[in-house]
Amino acid sequence: MEKKISFVLNGKRTELLIDPTETLLWVLRNQLGLTGTKYGCGIGYCGACTVLIDNEPVRSCSLSAGEVADKKVITIEGLAKNGKLHPVQKAFAENDALQCGFCTPGMIMNAVGLLNKKPSPTNDEIISGMEDNLCRCAAHKRIIQAVHDAAIEMKGGK
Amino acid sequence: MKKRQNKISDTGFSPESSSSGMKRRDFFKLLGGGIMIFVQPWKMIDLIDSPAEQGRSLPKDYNAFLHIAEDGTVTCYTGKIEMGQGIITSLPVMMADELNVPLEKVKIIMGDTDLCPWDAGTYGSQSTQSFGQSMRAAAAEAKVVLLEQASAQLGVPVSQLDVRNGIITDTKDPKKAISYSQLTKGKRIEKFLDVKPAMEDFTKFNYIGKSYKHSDANLKVTGQAKYTGDHKLPGMLFARILRPPAYGAKLKSVDLSAVEKLPGVKVVRDSDFIAVVSENRNKSDDAISKVKAEFTIDEIKVNDRNINEFLLRSDTTGNVVRTAGDIETGRKNSDKIFESVFYDGFLAHCPIETHTALANIENGKLTVWASTQTPFPLQDRLVREMAMSRETVRVITPFLGGGFGGKSAVEQAVEAARLAKLTGKPVMVAWTREEEFFYDTFHTASVVRVNSGIDNSGKITFWDYNVYYAGTRGAETIYDVPNAKTISFSKSRNAAAAHPFSTGPWRAPNANTNTFAREVQIDIMASKAGIDALEFRLKNLKDEKMIDCLKAVADKFGYVPAKSPSGRGIGIACGSDAGTWVAHIAEVKVDETTGKVNVIRIAVAQDMGLCINPEGALIQMEGCITMGLGYTFTEEVKFEGGNILSKNFDTYQIPRFSWLPKMDCVILDRKDKPPRGGGEPAIVAMGAVVANAIFDATGARLYRYPMTPERVIEAIKKK
Numbered sequence: 019m020e021k022k023i024s025f026v027l028n029g030k031r032t033e034l035l036i037d038p039t040e041t042l043l044w045v046l047r048n049q050l051g052l053t054g055t056k057y058g059c060g061i062g063y064c065g066a067c068t069v070l071i072d073n074e075p076v077r078s079c080s081l082s083a084g085e086v087a088d089k090k091v092i093t094i095e096g097l098a099k100n101g102k103l104h105p106v107q108k109a110f111a112e113n114d115a116l117q118c119g120f121c122t123p124g125m126i127m128n129a130v131g132l133l134n135k136k137p138s139p140t141n142d143e144i145i146s147g148m149e150d151n152l153c154r155c156a157a158h159k160r161i162i163q164a165v166h167d168a169a170i171e172m173k174g175g176k
Numbered sequence: 177m178k179k180r181q182n183k184i185s186d187t188g189f190s191p192e193s194s195s196s197g198m199k200r201r202d203f204f205k206l207l208g209g210g211i212m213i214f215v216q217p218w219k220m221i222d223l224i225d226s227p228a229e230q231g232r233s234l235p236k237d238y239n240a241f242l243h244i245a246e247d248g249t250v251t252c253y254t255g256k257i258e259m260g261q262g263i264i265t266s267l268p269v270m271m272a273d274e275l276n277v278p279l280e281k282v283k284i285i286m287g288d289t290d291l292c293p294w295d296a297g298t299y300g301s302q303s304t305q306s307f308g309q310s311m312r313a314a315a316a317e318a319k320v321v322l323l324e325q326a327s328a329q330l331g332v333p334v335s336q337l338d339v340r341n342g343i344i345t346d347t348k349d350p351k352k353a354i355s356y357s358q359l360t361k362g363k364r365i366e367k368f369l370d371v372k373p374a375m376e377d378f379t380k381f382n383y384i385g386k387s388y389k390h391s392d393a394n395l396k397v398t399g400q401a402k403y404t405g406d407h408k409l410p411g412m413l414f415a416r417i418l419r420p421p422a423y424g425a426k427l428k429s430v431d432l433s434a435v436e437k438l439p440g441v442k443v444v445r446d447s448d449f450i451a452v453v454s455e456n457r458n459k460s461d462d463a464i465s466k467v468k469a470e471f472t473i474d475e476i477k478v479n480d481r482n483i484n485e486f487l488l489r490s491d492t493t494g495n496v497v498r499t500a501g502d503i504e505t506g507r508k509n510s511d512k513i514f515e516s517v518f519y520d521g522f523l524a525h526c527p528i529e530t531h532t533a534l535a536n537i538e539n540g541k542l543t544v545w546a547s548t549q550t551p552f553p554l555q556d557r558l559v560r561e562m563a564m565s566r567e568t569v570r571v572i573t574p575f576l577g578g579g580f581g582g583k584s585a586v587e588q589a590v591e592a593a594r595l596a597k598l599t600g601k602p603v604m605v606a607w608t609r610e611e612e613f614f615y616d617t618f619h620t621a622s623v624v625r626v627n628s629g630i631d632n633s634g635k636i637t638f639w640d641y642n643v644y645y646a647g648t649r650g651a652e653t654i655y656d657v658p659n660a661k662t663i664s665f666s667k668s669r670n671a672a673a674a675h676p677f678s679t680g681p682w683r684a685p686n687a688n689t690n691t692f693a694r695e696v697q698i699d700i701m702a703s704k705a706g707i708d709a710l711e712f713r714l715k716n717l718k719d720e721k722m723i724d725c726l727k728a729v730a731d732k733f734g735y736v737p738a739k740s741p742s743g744r745g746i747g748i749a750c751g752s753d754a755g756t757w758v759a760h761i762a763e764v765k766v767d768e769t770t771g772k773v774n775v776i777r778i779a780v781a782q783d784m785g786l787c788i789n790p791e792g793a794l795i796q797m798e799g800c801i802t803m804g805l806g807y808t809f810t811e812e813v814k815f816e817g818g819n820i821l822s823k824n825f826d827t828y829q830i831p832r833f834s835w836l837p838k839m840d841c842v843i844l845d846r847k848d849k850p851p852r853g854g855g856e857p858a859i860v861a862m863g864a865v866v867a868n869a870i871f872d873a874t875g876a877r878l879y880r881y882p883m884t885p886e887r888v889i890e891a892i893k894k895k
């Protein structure tokens with residue numbers, strides 16, 4: 019049942035001997051120790067488990083490990099470069115766009131995916147792009163602002 | 177009289193007997209020298225969360241302390257926890273100001289039963305107003321000690337000394353100066369705070385009143401912040417537990433044969449407590465789905481549709497909690513009388529982090545990491561359930577992924593501890609979202625009957641208020657009414673007996689229910705009197721804080737008076753919670769064909785006394801407004817036959833980005849007043865302000881939340 023799976027994880031080639039039907043979320047968290055990716059619902063409804071696969075935001079709770087074979091996976095841990103926060107991370111911190119912080123990694127990954135596709139989103143595009151990520155502490159207002167700020171910074175020569 | 181020189185041993189406090197785990201003596205040895213101030217806050221402040229209420233007698237020693245180390249570092253040890261409300265940021269701010277030290281010098285250690293003194297738990301917006309105040313007093317006391325020491329060393333009277341940035345200077349001769357670390361070096365001073373020292377004058381604050389970003393933000397945006405489920409111990413097992421399909425179900429038979437064959441999975445059983453464990457979470461998830469179990473179901477008759485009627489029948493005597501004047505006289509003096517009944521259902525907490533715990537037993541000592549708002553009551557519970565002594569049970573509270581009152585019950589931690597004992601390995605229990613809904617301690621469904629009257633001048637003549645199962649938080653009349661009576665039918669505490677499920681506090685427990693009933697009733701009377709809703713309130717209020725908030729919010733909103741329903745869709749509501757006063761004005765748009773309501777904008781004014789961290793307070797207000805839209809529009813736990821039908825976020829909708837109104841929040845400037853709670857107040861009037869705005873838009877009155885499209889249409893049809 020176990021198979022060798024190879025993919026690029028946060029810029030590093032990674033090989034696992036694993037049952038390819040295992041859920042990616044738990045593989046990341048347990049086998050690979052990347053606990054920044056969170057479980058919130060397990061059925062694709064909250065976005066806490068969002069990671070980037072080939073630059074697209076995807077819910078790792080609804081994906082099997084086999085499905086990322088030969089792909090590029092980025093988790094929240096792989097976003098900062100050389101200790102420098104990604105503009106979206108920085109904007110979240112500066113805007114106080116979090117309270118308990120549990121939804122935050124998923125929010126950030128989803129926002130990065132959104133900005134990859136739409137570098138200058140309108141307010142409505144941010145709202146619809148973030149709509150399916152849930153935050154119970156209700157930091158929504160500041161999250162929208164953070165995405166705006168990040169968009170500006172990313173265009174400004176970044 | 178001030179007692180200053182108390183040695184710890186003089187106060188009956190023995191370093192051996194501690195209210196928590198590690199022997200005090202060991203811990204203090206670990207701390208080294210410096211100055212320690214122990215706080216007995218109940219001597220200074222009426223603590224709402226008194227230990228007696230929690231089933232533990234008042235600790236004889238203290239419940240907080242402050243340590244100034246030999247290098248001048250200030251550490252505040254508290255049993256409170258951080259769950260997003262921001263005390264990890266605001267408590268150090270208060271300490272820094274009181275002691276006049278740089279903010280970087282202040283550390284905070286939270287929610288560890290071995291290191292921190294006993295605390296009832298983190299809820300009720302109490303962290304800043306009562307606990308924070310006692311820590312400020314401790315800091316003030318520490319400063320007195322330091323000044324006395326400095327005075328002796330410098331040969332200068334205390335009155336002539338000044339402190340800046342942790343350095344004490346002679347105001348007459350600035351060359352005479354000594355730092356906190358010089359003063360604490362090689363010393364060991366222990367003080368017992370049992371009087372309330374004069375605290376720093378607000379005009380001298382360096383940090384309080386300025387805005388601070390979350391001090392934990394960097395950890396949280398990089399995924400480095402460790403929540404309970406992020407911990408890992410060697411050999412750790414992930415457990416999944418066999419759950420009944422409904423409340424009241426009993427295990428009849430179970431077939432574990434398929435699971436016992438699975439590689440890497442073990443079955444653990446202690447009579448009806450059955451779990452599968454594996455070092456691989458995916459494998460335990462898979463295994464639990466293969467357990468074949470049959471249950472006998474003793475079907476519970478009550479469901480989400482008949483719960484309110486059921487509650488009305490459950491208690492018919494009630495407790496009179498307040499009376500003024502005479503209701504009958506009031507009735508006689510009335511020109512118009514109004515009788516209304518208001519309803520709400522069960523609400524789930526839905527923290528995005530589900531209940532999680534990791535338990536490990538090593539050398540006879542149980543350590544539990546748990547997502548809990550109540551580490552010390554959890555320690556007590558574990559001591560009981562595991563038959564261990566308090567010294568051998570330690571609870572550590574990592575970051576919490578939200579609580580909202582829902583993480584006071586701690587079943588998952590007991591499960592993890594039992595499994596750690598049964599397997600001899602560290603065990604992680606992380607509930608699935610379905611388990612989280614099933615075992616949540618819901619906000620209780622409730623009913624409020626209000627009868628009231630007005631005279632021809634628009635003055636309220638009587639207020640006859642009957643609340644079923646929602647208790648009295650937020651049930652204050654607020655308005656100036658000569659004849660009033662409040663009866664509470666069953667306290668929320670006893671509701672468990674009547675409810676099919678466990679119930680418990682939910683952000684601003686029950687104040688949402690009571691504020692909804694009161695403020696909608698007020699709106700009904702204003703409208704029938706033909707008086708603008710703001711004017712009607714001001715006419716019937718004497719409470720100055722409430723009046724100020726209403727005026728401030730009207731100003732912020734740009735409110736123009738009109739008789740309701742005006743067709744504009746503007747509503748007002750106000751209330752108080754946790755010592756803080758709030759007033760809301762909202763504008764809604766109602767689609768009369770679909771029943772869909774959108775809140776376009778909302779203004780909120782809040783009087784919370786001294787505001788320690790204005791930015792943090794604003795975040796809490798925005799959070800309250802946004803979260804409040806949930807119970808207002810969609811949140812209601814569905815259940816039938818003992819089964820919880822709301823199982824995940826597909827069947828239980830919480831607020832989303834597209835729901836957001838434009839928000840304008842004002843915090844009234846009250847620097848001279850003690851700080852009050854800020855984590856809950858702004859949520860209490862959300863249901864009422866929206867209901868009143870819907871009435872203003874359509875003339876349709878809603879008596880029940882959530883105000884779903886179906887209920888809005890029904891109300892429009894009825895008008």
Ligand code: FES
Pocket residue numbers: 056057058059060061062063064065066067068077078079080
């Ligand atoms: S955990 Fe994956 S979407 Fe909720």
Ligand code: FES
Pocket residue numbers: 116117118119120121122152153154155156157260528577578
């Ligand atoms: S910050 Fe707590 S859930 Fe979003």
